[in-house]
Amino acid sequence: xxxxxxxxxxxxxxxxxxxxxxxxxxxxxxxxxxxxxxxxxxxxxxxxxxxxxxxxxxxxxxxxxxxxxxxxxxxxxxxxxxxxxxxxxxxxxxxxxxxxxxxxxxxxxxxxxxxxxxxxxxxxxxxxxxxxxxxxxxxxxxxxxxxxxxxxxxxxxxxxxxxxxxxxxxxxxxxxxxxxxxxxxxxxxxxxxxxxxxxxxxxxxxxxxxxxxxxxxxxxxxxxxxxxxxxxxxxxxxxxxxxxxxxxxxxxxxxxxxxxxxxxxxxxxxxxxxxxxxxxxxxxxxxxxxxxxxxxxxxxxxxxxxxxxxxxxxxxxxxxxxxxxxxxxxxxxxxxxxxxxxxxxxxxxxxxxxxxxxxxxxxxxxxxxxxxxxxxxxxxxxxxxxxxxxxxxxxxxxxxxxxxxxxxxxxxxxxxxxxxxxxxxxxxxxxxxxxxxxxxxxxxxxxxxxxxxxxxxxxxxxxxxxxxxxxxxxxxxxxxxxxxx
Amino acid sequence: xxxxxxxxxxxxxxxxxxxxxxxxxxxxxxxxxxxxxxxxxxxxxxxxxxxxxxxxxxxxxxxxxxxxxxxxxxxxxxxxxxxxxxxxxxxxxxxxxxxxxxxxxxxxxxxxxxxxxxxxxxxxxxxxxxxxxxxxxxxxxxxxxxxxxxxxxxxxxxxxxxxxxxxxxxxxxxxxxxxxxxxxxxxxxxxxxxxxxxx
Numbered sequence: 205x206x207x208x209x210x211x212x213x214x215x216x217x218x219x220x221x222x223x224x225x226x227x228x229x230x231x232x233x234x235x236x237x238x239x240x241x242x243x244x245x246x247x248x249x250x251x252x253x254x255x256x257x258x259x260x261x262x263x264x265x266x267x268x269x270x271x272x273x274x275x276x277x278x279x280x281x282x283x284x285x286x287x288x289x290x291x292x293x294x295x296x297x298x299x300x301x302x303x304x305x306x307x308x309x310x311x312x313x314x315x316x317x318x319x320x321x322x323x324x325x326x327x328x329x330x331x332x333x334x335x336x337x338x339x340x341x342x343x344x345x346x347x348x349x350x351x352x353x354x355x356x357x358x359x360x361x362x363x364x365x366x367x368x369x370x371x372x373x374x375x376x377x378x379x380x381x382x383x384x385x386x387x388x389x390x391x392x393x394x395x396x397x398x399x400x401x402x403x404x405x406x407x408x409x410x411x412x413x414x415x416x417x418x419x420x421x422x423x424x425x426x427x428x429x430x431x432x433x434x435x436x437x438x439x440x441x442x443x444x445x446x447x448x449x450x451x452x453x454x455x456x457x458x459x460x461x462x463x464x465x466x467x468x469x470x471x472x473x474x475x476x477x478x479x480x481x482x483x484x485x486x487x488x489x490x491x492x493x494x495x496x497x498x499x500x501x502x503x504x505x506x507x508x509x510x511x512x513x514x515x516x517x518x519x520x521x522x523x524x525x526x527x528x529x530x531x532x533x534x535x536x537x538x539x540x541x542x543x544x545x546x547x548x549x550x551x552x553x554x555x556x557x558x559x560x561x562x563x564x565x566x567x568x569x570x571x572x573x574x575x576x577x578x579x580x581x582x583x584x585x586x587x588x589x590x591x592x593x594x595x596x597x598x599x600x601x602x603x604x605x606x607x608x609x610x611x612x613x614x615x616x617x618x619x620x621x622x623x624x625x626x627x628x629x630x631x632x633x634x635x636x637x638x639x640x641x642x643x644x645x646x647x648x649x650x651x652x653x654x655x656x657x658x659x660x661x662x663x664x665x666x667x668x669x670x671x672x673x674x675x676x677x678x679x680x681x682x683x684x685x686x687x688x689x
Numbered sequence: 690x691x692x693x694x695x696x697x698x699x700x701x702x703x704x705x706x707x708x709x710x711x712x713x714x715x716x717x718x719x720x721x722x723x724x725x726x727x728x729x730x731x732x733x734x735x736x737x738x739x740x741x742x743x744x745x746x747x748x749x750x751x752x753x754x755x756x757x758x759x760x761x762x763x764x765x766x767x768x769x770x771x772x773x774x775x776x777x778x779x780x781x782x783x784x785x786x787x788x789x790x791x792x793x794x795x796x797x798x799x800x801x802x803x804x805x806x807x808x809x810x811x812x813x814x815x816x817x818x819x820x821x822x823x824x825x826x827x828x829x830x831x832x833x834x835x836x837x838x839x840x841x842x843x844x845x846x847x848x849x850x851x852x853x854x855x856x857x858x859x860x861x862x863x864x865x866x867x868x869x870x871x872x873x874x875x876x877x878x879x880x881x882x883x884x885x886x887x888x
Contacts, residue, residue: 222837229840229844271829271830272827272828272830274828274830274831275830309848311844311847311848314844315841315844315845315848318837318840318841318844321837325834333828333831334830334831334834337831337834337835337838338834340838341834341837341838341841344838344841344842344845345841345845347845348841348844348845348848348849351849352848352849354849354852363849
């Protein structure tokens with residue numbers, strides 16, 4: 205039957221988010237506009253994420269599909285869901301009520317909760333239709349919150365650009381999905397996989413797959429589908445950018461992993477070329493595009509393109525080891541992103557948010573803790589041992605080398621050297637240059653907490669990498685691709 | 690016999706109104722002809738036995754999309770003369786695309802024996818019923834998701850457009866109801882030759 209206990213249990217985090225977000229809609233309508241009311245809405249949202257995160261631990265860890273095979277959970281997907289919920293919690297936690305940025309409306313919380321729900325559903329998609337529905341449920345609220353600051357022209361521009369390009373990518377994805385459906389006769393992932401393993405991938409399926417991958421590459425902003433991301437990062441209110449930088453990419457890359465490693469596991473050679481091309485283009489563009497940036501948020505946008513390129517290198521391997529590498533990469537990516545944006549959110553001069561690179565100069569003397577934190581995150585993103593970013597790169601490149609993709613790994617290492625230039629430039633600005641006027645001496649405790657947590661995880665990552673590696677290597681064993689662990 | 694009569698009726702009106710959409714001078718007339726084309730296409734669907742698609746076409750395209758077009762066309766200040774300026778310039782491109790489509794249709798027409806068979810016609814249940822049987826049972830998950838997406842669209846549209854602006858006089862119904870005769874109306878006898886000063 206449809207609503208058995210199993211159904212409820214497998215989709216518990218989603219149920220929690222649906223109920224809390226619908227409750228928030230009502231609450232937002234009735235509590236009014238006072239600052240206490242806003243605090244209450246945010247608190248309820250945070251509790252919602254916390255409960256949803258707690259329910260992750262009672263999810264079944266073995267693979268099972270419910271709702272007539274439209275929805276699937278297994279160990280890998282549950283882990284990624286936990287990451288998404290953690291990222292959404294961080295992003296929601298960091299928004300300070302006193303700093304409006306246009307996101308002070310209670311609807312903001314409702315929308316990001318629904319977007320998070322969309323991300324979870326995307327991760328669990330086991331059918332082309334549920335994939336598309338999850339993707340849209342994730343994208344639509346994000347389009348809206350990008351344009352949330354109605355007083356800022358740049359925010360409206362960001363929202364419009366994101367919406368138009370997002371709609372274009374949805375169109376490509378749908379076209380690909382329709383071709384795949386037409387040539388395999390099913391929208392259900394298991395059936396598509398079995399058709400491909402029996403008959404091989406026909407040319408129609410491959411064209412459909414390329415379109416599907418392009419649509420998904422848009423969502424993770426892999427080059428050459430990256431053109432929206434610098435403007436969207438720069439124009440959106442900073443709390444929104446922080447959310448963009450943390451949560452949605454985890455969901456999109458999990459979907460990409462699911463599509464390539466599970467559904468099209470037997471068409472590995474076909475999608476590998478696409479993923480390798482995306483990976484190389486993203487690594488190069490991310491590394492060289494960031495050099496000329498003067499805006500911190502724009503620079504983070506290029507940095508995230510590069511990160512997606514590295515994560516795609518793990519996917520390109522097409523092995524269980526590569527999938528585990530992607531999981532480790534996204535784990536570190538969340539913490540580094542959350543920590544960096546916790547600092548960017550606090551950067552204010554005379555109460556006005558600033559986001560230029562030059563505003564960081566002399567940070568070490570005015571805000572030694574921020575400067576230290578940002579230095580660690582930059583070193584980590586550049587991939588300097590023994591920080592988290594080093595292990596992340598290590599495991600994806602290791603997988604690429606083991607799969608015989610040595611040129612890809614070499615390009616990856618070379619571009620991270622180029623990337624190190626702009627990460628180190630920030631450190632130079634903070635430690636070796638003098639400030640004209642220091643930034644505000646404010647430190648909202650929420651942001652400092654997130655900063656400290658991310659800092660701890662990034663610095664002490666070598667303590668958890670052993671068990672994380674074992675856990676990820678264990679859950680990827682269910683993937684139907686060749687293993688070489 | 691009567692079926693083919695209806696087919697030619699619907700098909701010819703669809704084609705003619707399609708022609709009128711692109712050739713009529715007034716954009717409002719264009720949209721109205723578009724609606725006529727939609728209705729006749731819906732008629733063609735009914736002849737094919739796809740009555741659900743026909744209803745959908747009327748409800749979605751006529752009811753929502755075309756009316757939206759009509760609103761846009763009526764509200765925007767369009768310079769009709771300027772719109773026609775590009776006609777000569779885009780004519781070759783338009784003819785090219787149209788010709789390509791024509792060749793494709795002819796190709797299908799002359800190779801109709803080699804084309805894959807059309808979907809089997811389910812005679813047991815009408816297709817509305819067939820959809821209804823699975824939409825709320827097997828696909829309830831997707832149905833609910835669609836509901837959530839529509840909710841997001843609604844919240845998003847309201848959030849982005851509703852803003853509290855200063856210096857806007859809004860109607861306050863409770864204030865209006867509270868007013869009494871004494872504070873609203875004053876009867877003054879005006880002596881001729883001198884005005885009254887309002888308070």
